Amino acid sequence: MGEIHISTNAIHSIFDHLTQQVYGIKSISPGIIGNIAKIISAKSFYRGVDIKIDHSIVMIQLSVIVEYGCKMHLVCRELQNYLQKKWKN
Numbered sequence: 001m002g003e004i005h006i007s008t009n010a011i012h013s014i015f016d017h018l019t020q021q022v023y024g025i026k027s028i029s030p031g032i033i034g035n036i037a038k039i040i041s042a043k044s045f046y047r048g049v050d051i052k053i054d055h056s057i058v059m060i061q062l063s064v065i066v067e068y069g070c071k072m073h074l075v076c077r078e079l080q081n082y083l084q085k086k087w088k089n
Helices: 008-019 031-040 072-088
Strands: 025-028 049-054 057-062 064-066
Touching (some): 064 072
Antiparallel strands (some): 025 064
């Protein structure tokens, strides 16, 4: 059988788009560490989305900016639920 390889840039784009669909998320942000990494590294750095792939496990860490006045814990919980649902489908 063949092997399918999905580019991390494609995963970045998908999660960037999906994150924007959740109420209370203003944007994805690389944060200060991401900004420093972008300056130091010659690699392209995709803002606010960190992906690690280990065999069949994909770990995704997002850095987001929550809109002022929104309850952060509720927005983050909604984001987790939404992304898990979309990733499984």
